[in-house]
Amino acid sequence: MAEPVKAGRALELRPLRLRDARALFALVDANRNRLRRWLPWPEANRSLQDSRAYILRVRAQAKLGAALPFGLWWKGSLVGVAGFVWIDPANRSAAIGYWLTQDVEGRGLMTAAVSALLRHGFRVLKLNRIEIRAGVRNRRSRAIPERLGFRHEGTLRQAERLADRYVDHAVYGLLAGEWKP
Template sequence: MYKAMIDKDTYISILEPRHAEELYHVIDANRENIGEWLSFPMKTNNVEDSKIFIEKSLKRLSENNGYWAGIWHENSIAGSIGYLFMDWSARKTEIGYWLGKDYVGKGLATLACKQLIDHSFNDLRLRKVEINVATKNCKSKAIPERLGFMQEGIIRNYEYLNGEYHDRVIYGLLKEDWEQENINNLGENETWTK
């Protein structure tokens, strides 16, 4: 199935049922730190829950409405990234992501996001990509900010998690902004084409 190389040690690939056990173990080992900002670890109690999640993701893929991929680093699942939906009439999507604590700070989520953004604009011909992040999740907010997204607003009390309400900041990136960002970041010997 789909596999995209990020660097010699890292790639993303569509999650398949055969990945359920490894995915579950990463979630289980990182339940506390992932669960600080996301609710799914509390709902993932065994390998079967991960298998059901993967099967739902593959169904969404078959319906052309998004999917989740694993982020592999040095042959182990480091986390996951995906398109939460596809709004084909507005030609936009939202990207979600998470990493296990041993993989944070290596740039993996940023590189994986970049891969999905490129795919969104160049292959899927979308016009906009969004990323929504808890306002207090500074590490996760740094990713869209690093990639040139614009803060478009804050949804107050978006989610009740771990005994408190969390606001969400909405980041948006338009195709023309991404193209301009890529032009501005070209090295002397690089070329860029649309």
């Protein structure tokens, strides 16, 4: 599992550990209605046991080099999750995903976290391409790759099934040669 990644003075990305399950579940539960507007998994995450199972699953994927999710810690509290939701080593390609608790929205924390993930992805994991997909109408999510110099590459129609609808995804890509640290 990777080392923690510093994303600013008070912001740190730490590999998720089983002992984070309680804090993680509390955060998911408090943000459930908001998260399910854009993410499919809150439907299936209903108990502390579900959060434990999620952490065990992603830790196993991380060991295989297939994913790398981090807990986002700000001023000593868990405030969200950000990381590589899949890594394709053969193509040196990966996708970043993220969510944040509502109380810390609007401070640039996720932009700083994703910027640190780009550094980790290009420098440490030696990736050539990093992708972010966001619901076409998810303004806050789309603003992150737009702020960080990604190119908008197109739209995947009805790419994701949420609780009540299919959503189109805006696909953003950034290549190693385009990245400005």
